[in-house]
Amino acid sequence: MEVKTLEQTGGFTSKLDDMVAWARKFSIFQYPFITACCGMEYMSTACSHYDVDRFGAGLPRFSPRQADVLFVVGTISHKLAPVLKHIYDQMADPKWVVAFGVCTCTGGFYNNYATVQGIDTIIPVDVYIPGCPPRPEYVLDGLMKLQEKIQIEKKAY
Amino acid sequence: MGNLHDRVKERWPHAVLELHDDRGDETVVLMRDDFTVIMKALKEDPEFDFQMLMDLTAVDGKDLGWKPRFEVVYHLYSLSKNHRLRVKVRVNERDALMPTATTLWAIADWFEREVWDMFGIRFEGHPDLRRILMYDEFVGHPLRKDYPHNKRQPLIGPKN
């Protein structure tokens, strides 16, 4: 019997880590935590014109227990901070966080008694997307950066 | 028939401290003691017929040297007559207390909670005077001019 090489059979070799990471980066289930005006830009990104589904991130889940990426979209006040932390804690590993808009990155121009000065003071953040609000192109760029990060990261499975 | 604020002055001459119509916004400044009676009349009297309380807020005049320090401001609107009136009452810091308007306009409930939360002015007779924007753990009233602009009171995370 003729022995075929792996290439001849149409197969290929990879590492399990890479395979899992590849699957993960194209099946992002996001949890949109939307509090303010950036939400409009999030909607525009998510809808058909910019079509976030091209990146495998088209299905938002409205339960943190079913989501892998937490999109924090909009100003976070000190009153809301414990809620955000609670949501983050409820998400199952592996999980990632995207800070969407300057308000979530640094507090933006709201340096006042009410606003959290960057959500990274409360939860870890993987990708920062600045802008007030960021254009959808920015958001997609951020999403692609997140995918790169997911690909090279070694997270347990 | 004069302007609205003139009519208010004619009817309650002793209770109106001041009136003006800067850029067409008719304003009367009332004494606190007569506030409830006059507001009730403004709402119920067909001559005024102010069914709506559009806004209720306050101003802290500390940096402007106001005495008394606060002004509580009411914006009234009449749907039937299509006219507006702004009513102001001045209150002292020591005695930062107003009679409630919730008995006349239900909407005053949340407005008064906001003014209490932001300026620390209490409303006597309010059914449930709690903070509305800030959390219960918050100390002080952030829109008072003497609230330090860089003071932070986070519930979680770094303290400043």
Ligand code: SF4
């Ligand atoms: S970054 Fe700008 S657009 Fe986004 S929530 Fe803040 S203020 Fe609104």
